[in-house]
Amino acid sequence: MIKQISKQNIMWEEAIPGGAHWSFLMKRGTALRITDVEGGANLSALFYNREEKLERYNMADTLKAQHTAHLTKGFVCYSDMGRVLASIMEDTCGWHDTICGMSNAVLVERKYGNADYQQHRNAMHRNARDNFLIELGKWGLGKRDIVPNVNFFSKVSVDDAGDLHYETNHSKAGDFVDLRFDMNVLVVMSASQHPLDPNLKYAPKPVLLQAWTCGAAQKDDFCRNFRPENVRGFYNTELLFG
């Protein structure tokens, strides 16, 4: 059952235009629905403990704790401190990438050519790494804080030889993912094309963000009980919040 968010519950709603970046704070017990408005979006994201930003999303710990190489409903995003930053409560697209990193200036220029602000105004070509540096700079963070990220709405699978396969047309218009924040989290996002997107055109897609209050994870929570490791991850998280 996919829960509809009622308009009254929504704390705020914002659309991030394709190519743009933003960062904001989410409190423990709040949730964020991220919707792929047009289909084919990619949202590169990182999560930090807002009180102690040295604690951050850890791709390796997230994957090995849950014996997975992708993210979908039930999986949680672990910090490097064994705590749950965010949980995936719902997901209509089934696979989010976290092993391919983000686009950068060289990659974007190589694939799409140069388009500067002077000529193109806000349609200039942007890249995720520079977008992250700008957002992180607002919080006193920088290059040392950029670690392997989540790419919401993108699927990259791995065959038996280890070769990567980017799946085109993975996320459809209206697909969404619901994240519950289990800590007080700084969220940093860039609506940039996935670095393996074979599209020859610079065409980053917008995403819609809707935030609401959902409450902290209960004892019977789906994500908490999704794996035995997650029970311990929530225990560690609750030591911080009592």
Add this chain to the structure above:
Amino acid sequence: MAIVESKLAAQQACFDCVLPAGESWLHEVKRGQIFRILDLEGNQAVDTLFYNAHNPEERYSAVDTIREQGNLYLTAGTRLLSTEGNVLMTIVADTCGRHDTLGGACAAESNSVRYAIDKKYMHSCRDSFLHALGHCGCGMGKRDLTANVNFFMNVPVTPQGELTFADGISAPGKYVEMRAEMDVYVLISNCPQLNNPCNAYNPTPVRLLIWDETRH
């Protein structure tokens, strides 16, 4: 999996040491030097990070390395890329055939999640990393720890997207060798993990060797 052997002889190495399990090692490898890690007893995880020695803000990037080679596993021919897209190291010889870079390093906290809450008091790779950085006087610390290489570890991903911890494919005497493409700090934790069957619950020493550019 390409098996590529080295022509270098240990007696010509300019550096040669044995690193016991549970120890860390931070060392500069100069551009052009060849660095070898030798698995003395087999299936030992060697958790390794690389930094530009002149600007450690530029460091190994697992995800850029994977993506740019289009393949998840590290082996001979792999170029270990930095966060700035430069080549830190090129793997020039490998008799193991496949190395992991998704599994990261063990830590007190991740051990508490993966195994049991009371495992957090056991020694871990991150403790070794932090110990080495805490003593180095180089201004680096936890903020500089990122996704690392696990030399000799076999962590296959299935087409369905599951991460599995398979039996090791390394063995006593297997090695991996890489050429530094810039002056690089190499930070190693020779993994002390006792909860994982990957190393048969038995962490063992590894041998580290460096050759100068002119000697090969």
